[in-house]
Amino acid sequence: MDCLLFSQWPYCEKRCTYCNFNKYIARSDNEEAVRSCLVQEARTLLQLSRVRRVSSVFFGGGTPSLAKPSTIRAVLEEISKSTYLPADAEITLEANPTSSGKSKLEQFRDVGVNRLSVGVQSLDDHDLLLLGRTHTASDAQRMVAEARKIFPGRTSVDVMFGLPGQTLASWHSTLHRLLEQCDDHVSLYQLTLERGTMMFKWKEKAQLAFPDQELTAQMYDDARRILQQAGFRQYEVSNFARNGAVSKHNLSYWLGKQYIGIGPGAHGRFVVHNTQGKRRQARIQTLEPEPWMKEVRSHGHGTRKVTEQNDFEILSELLVLSLRTDVGISHKRWRERSPTVSLHGLFEASQELRDLQENGLLLLDQNGLRCTWKGLAVLDSLLLPILSQFQESWTQSDNLEPHQPQTTA
Structure with a gap:
């Protein structure tokens, strides 16, 4: 049996105005403790699952490029000790343009990362300012260029649409400029206004004008057409690849493969073999870093909630996830x-x-x-x-x- 592994890094430099993810402002004094707990939790959950092979690893967040390369190496080394991690396994790291210079990207590559996902989000400085991003458009362009040299054919970019004041013309301009510089994978995300975020409050107070539903739908349709003309295959609702550069990790997730989640707030879906009936469990790790670390030190893992899934629930998830892909379900x-x-x-x-x-x-x-x-x-x-x-x-x-x-x- 094999599965995927997702490692959650909980820290960011700051909270973006649209973000309601489980993330916290980075601390400089506790990385060694976080690293130790990530390693311990990986060991414990891999033993619980009796996984024989981890086919891909994804370091997400938060902003995992804020972590030291030694932290990424430690997690990968533990996976290799606890189970089989193939030499050609896809190892992805999410990165923001301001948290990783060229030398640090090279260090990530040297410890085992072979795919990078860059949070560009926009190539317009005004948009980036509204989103609360800490980088500029030139920062993003520079990082993508550096990443393509270090991870050729394996550099993905994230870009958002439906932003305040965004027009169809400005969105087209962003896409065309992105296509001049990007590699072979693009992820498109529509801005979603979540309650409790700064941007949600701005909309409530009518301080910003947002594109209406019809316009955002047109932005999405136009983006699909433009990317298709540039040789990209839409292999999932939000993800596009050319030259075979699909994310193996994400595609396996959408096709219903088991996955283990480690780190604060991470989710998992895997069979625990010391339970009667060997049912697949949906697991959620404790959200806050400090309580999570305390639980890992005490119990070997920080799993806060466990739900055993019956066949109907598993099949319902399989339908929803598989239909997000262009291949569907066989x-x-x-x-x-x-x-x-x-x-x-x-x-x-x-x-x-x-x-x-x-x-x-x-x-x-x-x-x-x-x-x-x-x-x-x-x-x-x-x-x-x-x-x-x-x-x-x-x-x-x-x-x-x-x-x-x-x-x-």
Whole structure:
């Protein structure tokens, strides 16, 4: 059995105006303690899972490029000691332009990182200022150029749309300038206003004007078209790659592979082999760094919440995640989990799903179920009827298991 591993670095230089992630302002005096706990938690959870092979590792955050390369090396060394980490495993690190110069990027490469995800977000200094980013457009351009030399073909960039005051013309300009400088992977994210963030408050007080829903939808559609013309394949709702540069880690996650999460607030989905029945568990680590470290020192891990997942919950997640990709879910993978409710059966029982197929949004054929190019753009509106029909069919097949109660570790 193999799985993915995600390592959460909880610190940032500052909190961006749109961000509600689990992150904290960086401290300079506790990295050694955080490193020790990340290593210990990796060891403990890998032993609990009895994983034989970790196929990819993703260092996310927060801003993991703020960590010392020695911290990244220590985690990778522990994974290699506890299980098999192939020499060609994909090892990704998220980085912000102001937290990693050329020399530090080279150090990350030397300790095992072989893929970089750069948080560009915008190439407009005014946008970056509104977002609360600590870098400028020139900082981002310089870092992307340096990263492409150190991680050729394996440098990804993140960019956002739907920003305050953004127009279709300015968005097109950003994309075209990005394409002049980026590597072979681009991630697009629509700005989401989360309650409790500074930007949400600005909108509540009408201090900023945001693009309406119709305009942001047009921005997304235009971006897909522009990237496709530049040779990119949209292999997931928000992710585009050319020359085969897909993120193996993220693609495996969307296709339902098990993953272990270490670090404050990390999530995981894996089978714990010392539990009766060997059910897959959904696990969440303690959010705050200091309590998390205390729990790791006491128990070997800082898992705060554990929920055993039944087959219906696992299949529902598999549907949602797989349909985010351009390959969808095959009949074979579906039957492995659902021998009594087939994908064809869902459509036979639902006129609404057949209508979605007739309208060119879903495609069900001998390969399996997937969204069309048109359907990927409106995935959220497709999931409700699909999941509703799945729940009805599952219940009628007398397979529905009682919801497993949540437990606290």
